[in-house]
Amino acid sequence: MFFPATKYVFGRGVENKVAEELDAFGMKKPLVVYGKGSVIKSGLLDRVRKSLDNAGIRYAELGGVQPNPVDSKVYEGIEIAKREGIDSVLAVGGGSSIDTAKAIAAAIPYDGDFWDFFCGKSKVKKALPVGVVLTIPAAGSEGSGNTVITKLDGLHKLGMGSDVLRPKFALMNPELTFTLPPYQTAAGITDMMAHIMERYFSNTPEVEITDRIAEGLLKAIITEAPKIIAEPENYDARANIMWSGTLAHNGVCSGGREEDWATHGLEHELSAVYDVTHGAGLAVMFPAWMTYALQENPGKLAQFARRVFDIDEDDDYKAADEGIEKLKKFLSSIGMPVSMKELGIENPDVKLLAEKVTENKGEVFGNYIRINRDIAEKIYCIAAQ
Amino acid sequence: MFFPATKYVFGRGVENKVAEELDAFGMKKPLVVYGKGSVIKSGLLDRVRKSLDNAGIRYAELGGVQPNPVDSKVYEGIEIAKREGIDSVLAVGGGSSIDTAKAIAAAIPYDGDFWDFFCGKSKVKKALPVGVVLTIPAAGSEGSGNTVITKLDGLHKLGMGSDVLRPKFALMNPELTFTLPPYQTAAGITDMMAHIMERYFSNTPEVEITDRIAEGLLKAIITEAPKIIAEPENYDARANIMWSGTLAHNGVCSGGREEDWATHGLEHELSAVYDVTHGAGLAVMFPAWMTYALQENPGKLAQFARRVFDIDEDDDYKAADEGIEKLKKFLSSIGMPVSMKELGIENPDVKLLAEKVTENKGEVFGNYIRINRDIAEKIYCIAAQ
Numbered sequence: 173m174f175f176p177a178t179k180y181v182f183g184r185g186v187e188n189k190v191a192e193e194l195d196a197f198g199m200k201k202p203l204v205v206y207g208k209g210s211v212i213k214s215g216l217l218d219r220v221r222k223s224l225d226n227a228g229i230r231y232a233e234l235g236g237v238q239p240n241p242v243d244s245k246v247y248e249g250i251e252i253a254k255r256e257g258i259d260s261v262l263a264v265g266g267g268s269s270i271d272t273a274k275a276i277a278a279a280i281p282y283d284g285d286f287w288d289f290f291c292g293k294s295k296v297k298k299a300l301p302v303g304v305v306l307t308i309p310a311a312g313s314e315g316s317g318n319t320v321i322t323k324l325d326g327l328h329k330l331g332m333g334s335d336v337l338r339p340k341f342a343l344m345n346p347e348l349t350f351t352l353p354p355y356q357t358a359a360g361i362t363d364m365m366a367h368i369m370e371r372y373f374s375n376t377p378e379v380e381i382t383d384r385i386a387e388g389l390l391k392a393i394i395t396e397a398p399k400i401i402a403e404p405e406n407y408d409a410r411a412n413i414m415w416s417g418t419l420a421h422n423g424v425c426s427g428g429r430e431e432d433w434a435t436h437g438l439e440h441e442l443s444a445v446y447d448v449t450h451g452a453g454l455a456v457m458f459p460a461w462m463t464y465a466l467q468e469n470p471g472k473l474a475q476f477a478r479r480v481f482d483i484d485e486d487d488d489y490k491a492a493d494e495g496i497e498k499l500k501k502f503l504s505s506i507g508m509p510v511s512m513k514e515l516g517i518e519n520p521d522v523k524l525l526a527e528k529v530t531e532n533k534g535e536v537f538g539n540y541i542r543i544n545r546d547i548a549e550k551i552y553c554i555a556a557q
Numbered sequence: 558m559f560f561p562a563t564k565y566v567f568g569r570g571v572e573n574k575v576a577e578e579l580d581a582f583g584m585k586k587p588l589v590v591y592g593k594g595s596v597i598k599s600g601l602l603d604r605v606r607k608s609l610d611n612a613g614i615r616y617a618e619l620g621g622v623q624p625n626p627v628d629s630k631v632y633e634g635i636e637i638a639k640r641e642g643i644d645s646v647l648a649v650g651g652g653s654s655i656d657t658a659k660a661i662a663a664a665i666p667y668d669g670d671f672w673d674f675f676c677g678k679s680k681v682k683k684a685l686p687v688g689v690v691l692t693i694p695a696a697g698s699e700g701s702g703n704t705v706i707t708k709l710d711g712l713h714k715l716g717m718g719s720d721v722l723r724p725k726f727a728l729m730n731p732e733l734t735f736t737l738p739p740y741q742t743a744a745g746i747t748d749m750m751a752h753i754m755e756r757y758f759s760n761t762p763e764v765e766i767t768d769r770i771a772e773g774l775l776k777a778i779i780t781e782a783p784k785i786i787a788e789p790e791n792y793d794a795r796a797n798i799m800w801s802g803t804l805a806h807n808g809v810c811s812g813g814r815e816e817d818w819a820t821h822g823l824e825h826e827l828s829a830v831y832d833v834t835h836g837a838g839l840a841v842m843f844p845a846w847m848t849y850a851l852q853e854n855p856g857k858l859a860q861f862a863r864r865v866f867d868i869d870e871d872d873d874y875k876a877a878d879e880g881i882e883k884l885k886k887f888l889s890s891i892g893m894p895v896s897m898k899e900l901g902i903e904n905p906d907v908k909l910l911a912e913k914v915t916e917n918k919g920e921v922f923g924n925y926i927r928i929n930r931d932i933a934e935k936i937y938c939i940a941a942q
Contacts, residue, residue, distance in 0.1 A: 175564040182559065182813070378793030380780050381801045384773030392769040408763030415812055416766045424809060427800055428567070 174423050178315050179341040182415070184407075186343045187305050190220055190262070191227030197340040199260030199301050201230050203253050205273040206264045207237045211307055214351060220264055220305060232256035234272070240443050240450065241268040243323045246286060249276040253300075262303045263339075266360075267311025267320075267450075270304055274319040274337045277302050289332045290321060296334035304342040309349060309414040310360030310451060312367055312421025314342035320440075327444040328532055331436075342418070346410035354401055358506040359451025361397045361413060365390060366454040367420040370436060373465070373472050373540040376429035386425045387479045389416050394480070397506050434538030435461045438551060441528045446517050455508035456515050460555035462496045465541045472540065512556045522552040559808050563700050564726040567800070569792075571728045572690050575605055575647070576612030582725040584645030584686050586615050588638050590658040591649045592622045596692055599736060605649055605690060617641040619657070625828050625835065626653040628708045631671060634661040638685075645686045648724075651745075652696025652705075652835075655689055659704040659722045662687045674717045675706060681719035689727040694734060694799040695745030695836060697752055697806025699727035707829055713917055714825040727803070731795035739786055743891040744836025746782045746798060750775060751839040752805040755821060758850070758857050758925040761814035771810045772864045774801050779865070782891050819923030820846045823936060826913045831902050840893035841900050845940035847881045850926045857925065897941045907937040 181189060194202060204220065211217045212235075224231055234249040253261075253276055263273035277300040279286035288294040304314045313319065318333035352360070372386040393416050399409035419425065438461065439453040466473055466489065474488035477495025485491040500510045509515040526549035530537070536544050543551070566574060579587060589605065596602045597620075609616050619634040638646075638661055648658035662685040664671035673679040689699045698704065703718035737745070757771040778801050784794035804810065823846060824838040851858055851874065859873035862880025870876040885895045894900040911934035915922070921929050928936070 173564065173566050177562040177564070179560040179562070180558065378797065380777040381774065381797045381804070384777040385770055385804075388769030388773030389766065392765040395765055411813060412763065412766045419766070419770075419809070424804070428796060 174427065175335045176315065176338070176422050176424070177335070178339050178422070180315070180344060180418065181341060182344045182411075184345055184347055186345045187216065187219065187348065188223060190303070190305060190343060191223045191229055193341045193343065194229060194260070194262065194303060195227070197260075197301055197303065199262070199303060199340070201232075201256070201258050202260045202262040202303065203232045203234055203249060203256070203258040203273075203276065204262050204264060205234045205237060205249060205269050205276070207266075207269055208235065210351060211264050214348075216305070216307065216348060217264060231262070232258055234276075237265065237269045237272045239268050240322050240329065240447065241272045243287060243321055245272055246275040246279065246321060250279045250286065253280055258300070260301045260303065262305070264305045264307070266306070266308025267313045270302070270311065270313035270339070271319040271321060273302050274299070274313070275321050276300075278334070278337060287323060290323070290330040296332070296336060299334070299336045302337065302339045304339045306342055306344050306414070307348045308352065308356070308360055309417035310363040312364060312417050314339055314344070315418040315422030318421070322444055329440040329444040330532060344414055344418070346407055346414045349410050349414060350405045352404070354404070354507055355452075356449070357400055357404070358397070358508050359449045359455075360417065361393060361451070361506060362455045362503060362508055363451040364417040364420040365393055366435060366458055368425050369458060370433045371425045371429065371431045372476065373432045374429040375469075375540060379427065379429045382425060382427040382429060383475070387476075389419060389425065390480045392416060394502055401506050430539050432538055432540045434533075434540070434543050437529055437533040437537055438548065440532070441525045442517075445521070445525065445528070448515055448517070452509055452515055455503045455510055456512055456555050457551070459496055459500045459503070459510055460551050462492075462499070463554050464547065464551045466492050466496065468541045517556075520552060520556050522549050522556060525552050559812065560720045561700065561723070561807050561809070562720070563724050563807070565700070565729060565803065566726060567729045567796075569730055569732055571730045572601065572605065572733065573608060575688070575690060575728060576608045576614055578726045578728065579614060579645070579647065579688060580612070582645075582686055582688065584647070584688060584725070586617075586641070586643050587645045587647040587688065588617045588619055588634060588641070588643040588658075588661065589647050589649060590619045590622060590634065590654050590661070592651075592654055593620065595736060596650050599733075601690070601692065601733060602649060616647070617643055619661075622650065622654045622657045624653050625707050625714065625832065626657045628672060628706055630657055631660045631664065631706060635664045635671065638665055643685070645688065647688045647690070649690045649692070651691070651693025652698045655687070655696065655698035655724070656704040656706060658687050659684070659698070660706050661685075663719070663722060672708060675708070675715040681717070681721060684719070684721045687722065687724045689724045691727055691729050691799070692733045693737065693741070693745055694802035695748040697749060697802050699724055699729070700803040700807030703806070705825070712829040714829040715917060729799055729803070731792055731799050734795050734799060735790045737789070739789070739892055740837075741834070742785055742789070743782070743893050744834045744840075745802065746778060746836070746891060747840045747888060747893055748836040749802040749805040750778055751820060751836075751843055753810050754843060755818045756810045756814065756816045757861065758817045759814040760854075760925060764812065764814045767810060767812040767814060768860070772861075774804060774810065775865045777801060779887055786891050815924050817923055817925045819918075819925070819928050822914055822918040822922055823933065825917070826910045827902075830906070830910065830913070833900055833902070837894055837900055840888045840895055841897055841940050842936070844881055844885050844888070844895055845936050847877075847884070848939050849932065849936045851877050851881065853926045902941075905937060905941050907934050907941060910937050
């Protein structure tokens with residue numbers, strides 16, 4: 173089932189339509205959720221406030237959301253939302269603000285603890301409507317029903333999803349991303365590539381349509397990314413990257429296949445333990461996962477190498493191996509780390525990481541290859557080299 | 558703006574969920590719209606009726622919709638709908654049934670003549686909800702807000718669209734397409750390719766993401782189509798083709814670009830005057846349009862040739878020319894005509910066709926190249942060769 177029911181409004185100045193879209197979806201008193209940095213400095217938050225004030229829309233606010241958003245901020249938002257009688261949530265920012273907004277939206281109509289949804293104790297059946305003004309193309313949360321939150325007690329970083337959490341609308345102005353620093357831009361690009369690859373590396377046969385879409389998106393990202401790094405205010409390149417971040421995660425790359433998501437699980441522990449940027453952690457963990465997977469299951473890795481990086485090599489193992497090297501080179505070229513050392517982690521506790529990942533993902537996880545604690549440790553060791 | 562708000566339910570047996578989905582979208586008394594052939598013979602219509610009966614859902618019926626659906630059937634449906642007090646429309650079939658369903662859905666809440674929407678006199682602002690059980694992957698109407706109807710008086714074949722006409726749900730079981738005859742299967746495949754190409758051939762620069770998606774879909778269709786022709790009950794190939802028909806037309810290939818749609822205009826006159834199958838008409842008209850466009854604007858045609866057909870040729874003109882030949886060969890290989898003669902039209906009245914197309918599309922139409930009556934006549938002449 174694929175129900176991509178988000179209204180995407182794309183282009184210059186679309187953030188000024190925020191009051192209009194809230195009204196269109198009957199969102200009368202939103203909780204505005206945002207971070208602590210650029211949305212404030214850039215003046216965007218003030219412009220959103222003014223739009224709401226001018227339209228006579230009352231709202232409450234939850235600011236200070238941090239990257240790798242945490243449960244304490246969700247609880248804070250729930251309290252404000254209940255106190256103020258809000259009926260909807262408006263995220264102004266990137267994945268962290270949107271994911272926090274979704275968690276709050278799911279929590280309000282639910283009697284129990286919102287963490288129940290994340291630890292699998294309960295499923296989201298209804299939620300307050302969520303709207304988005306997007307400033308960071310990366311997580312794809314603006315077009316998905318997913319959210320990832322870290323529980324501070326024990327540093328459990330877990331995700332959950334439901335179609336009812338898909339944002340009602342997403343206002344996407346590529347200009348709002350002009351001022352993203354190069355490192356964050358590159359981390360976002362890595363994140364969207366990872367979202368595509370988590371779906372792409374699958375043993376489901378005969379999914380040519382979805383394979384070709386995934387490969388096409390990856391090829392396009394690889395073409396557009398260097399343009400942005402060289403020229404941060406290139407509107408067209410920013411627009412292409414912004415849109416690919418959405419398509420990477422809204423389900424159009426999922427169609428009919430078993431997905432993997434092992435690498436996200438492996439990375440989540442890096443983020444939780446060492447507080448690294450999610451995208452940068454993925455730049456380290458994806459090639460490491462691929463290097464291990466190559467030994468067991470080179471087939472799809474070879475197709476990836478041939479179709480995304482145009483590698484002309486008949487032998488699957490060799491083709492796949494070259495593809496991994498090309499991917500690492502690309503990631504390095506946009507300024508991403510491709511080893512834990514480059515990520516600033518000198519002596520990683522691979523045992524702890526492997527223990528935590530199996531604790532959170534299960535004793536055996538992943539689909540393209542199956543990963544237990546031993547294998548997880550091996551993959552972390554590859555990443556540590 | 559991109560608001561792909563259709564719920565796609567895909568897989569074996571999903572047609573049995575029809576009552577459930579009608580209920581989920583509050584559709585309490587649908588008008589069931591269908592054609593005259595396979596939905597009846599295959600027993601699908603009876604199964605749908607039984608599902609509705611078992612769920613206690615009352616409904617009215619409009620059968621006998623023909624390919625290239627006509628206004629008289631829409632008027633018949635409007636009358637039944639008003640008399641029976643229906644609140645929604647359920648199409649069981651392909652593009653013709655769905656397009657008829659949409660026209661009725663738009664007409665009911667409107668005071669004037671429904672043709673106003675097609676001749677540009679009025680815009681659709683609201684409509685009854687539409688649901689779909691898809692049996693023919695081709696038109697992509699299950700995921701779009703568009704409808705094309707032919708006015709019998711004067712044989713005007715015109716289209717219109719609105720996001721409010723996007724179906725609420727589409728039940729898509731590839732098994733239902735196993736019995737489609739090879740010619741109709743191939744015509745459907747041509748139609749979906751044409752939907753992608755109408756969007757792809759654009760002068761809008763820097764739309765790499767959407768280009769790559771379009772190219773990926775075309776490549777996948779070219780891979781999957783021969784499998785179906787050889788083996789009509791290949792579920793996976795049927796599934797790939799069914800899904801690509803939706804993606805070809807739901808807007809994911811549109812993102813940020815001016816579209817063309819000249820060839821659809823040119824073909825609509827063929828269908829209206831000579832009553833040919835829409836997809837077969839497109840198989841004739843698309844290469845003809847390309848052959849003319851090549852003289853004026855080879856750039857995107859060359860990209861198409863290189864990326865879709867892997868043509869290794871530096872010169873744009875030569876590459877594009879080879880691409881057109883490859884496309885014709887592909888269409889022939891799946892049993893499609895690539896000239897009017899092969900389509901059974903011996904002495905086409907190219908003057909009449911050119912006159913009618915400018916009457917319906919405007920004195921100058923098309924975007925990738927601009928087409929007036931003279932040029933239209935030239936393109937029809939190329940197709941007639």
